[in-house]
Amino acid sequence: MSLLQELQESVIQENVELGPILLKLRLLASRLGSSELEDWVRYESEGYPTDVPLPNYRKIGVTYTGTFSGAFGSGIRNAPIPSYLVEKYAGKNWTNYNIRQSIAAVDELIESSAGSGGSLQINASNLILLIQGNVYEDYACNDIKGTISRASLAEIRHAVKSRILELTIELEKTIPGSAEVTFGNRQHASSEVSEKVTQIYHQVFYGNVTSINSSGSVGTISVSFNTGDSRALEEYLSAQGISSDDAHALAEIVASEEPGGSEEPLGEKARKWVAENIRKAADGSWKVGISVATEVIKKAALRYYGLD
Numbered sequence: 518m519s520l521l522q523e524l525q526e527s528v529i530q531e532n533v534e535l536g537p538i539l540l541k542l543r544l545l546a547s548r549l550g551s552s553e554l555e556d557w558v559r560y561e562s563e564g565y566p567t568d569v570p571l572p573n574y575r576k577i578g579v580t581y582t583g584t585f586s587g588a589f590g591s592g593i594r595n596a597p598i599p600s601y602l603v604e605k606y607a608g609k610n611w612t613n614y615n616i617r618q619s620i621a622a623v624d625e626l627i628e629s630s631a632g633s634g635g636s637l638q639i640n641a642s643n644l645i646l647l648i649q650g651n652v653y654e655d656y657a658c659n660d661i662k663g664t665i666s667r668a669s670l671a672e673i674r675h676a677v678k679s680r681i682l683e684l685t686i687e688l689e690k691t692i693p694g695s696a697e698v699t700f701g702n703r704q705h706a707s708s709e710v711s712e713k714v715t716q717i718y719h720q721v722f723y724g725n726v727t728s729i730n731s732s733g734s735v736g737t738i739s740v741s742f743n744t745g746d747s748r749a750l751e752e753y754l755s756a757q758g759i760s761s762d763d764a765h766a767l768a769e770i771v772a773s774e775e776p777g778g779s780e781e782p783l784g785e786k787a788r789k790w791v792a793e794n795i796r797k798a799a800d801g802s803w804k805v806g807i808s809v810a811t812e813v814i815k816k817a818a819l820r821y822y823g824l825d
Contacts, residue, residue, distance in 0.1 A: 550711030574676035744823035758805030
């Protein structure tokens with residue numbers, strides 16, 4: 518049985534440990550020449566470093582309740598604090614918790630939450646200072662509890678399994694030779710196959726260009742147009758090898774939505790567009806390779822939004 522078939526058989530089983538599955542996937546990624554897929558497996562197995570952007574499925578919501586005191590001994594206990602107010606006075610990073618721990622640690626969190634009402638609490642003491650006086654008028658905030666649900670943690674595990682299954686299905690359909698890789702077969706893939714595997718990885722695991730690490734000549738890319746100039750953005754993308762029609766389409770999308778942030782500058786529509794069109798860098802429709810194209814788009818978006 519091939520590595521790919523073993524992965525498919527294992528991942529659809531209930532209550533299966535993800536550790537051995539990830540190890541097999543890392544070996545398959547190495548044989549197929551996809552260092553980026555190897556990196557994803559390593560991060561899931563060992564945890565995500567602070568300088569590595571997280572996949573969206575590892576960002577989970579947090580709810581808050583607080584204890585407030587007022588005049589003449591009055592008070593409010595376990596009062597819900599609206600997410601709108603938390604984001605307004607403290608920032609969106611407080612309503613979205615980043616789970617950077619390994620998948621094994623996530624499993625441990627799921628088990629430990631089983632005996633605590635199906636939820637886990639996070640340290641929210643610093644939030645008291647940020648929202649003080651902005652929740653209930655004339656009431657002081659004395660304590661805040663931040664809670665993440667057990668179901669949200671379980672969704673991370675399910676997301677990893679579903680992406681592994683989707684990846685192997687796409688590899689089987691797109692690269693027939695991937696189903697022939699076995700433990701004893703040490704033959705490594707060609708550069709063309711590696712490019713296709715990387716393309717599939719981008720589409721399945723992230724669906725955007727901002728989580729891709731670049732190397733080689735990509736680091737020499739420079740962007741020098743004015744912030745907010747969509748015409749210059751379009752011309753820049755076209756000059757870098759992206760077809761004129763696609764450069765125009767992407768520039769319009771980028772101009773129509775708000776940025777995602779300094780780490781992920783593209784908005785939702787732009788990320789979806791790139792995921793659907795990045796294959797053109799692999800099949801020759803664009804005059805630029807995948808790694809360079811993804812970095813070009815990211816840096817162009819950062820410049821357009823003034824985030825660089």
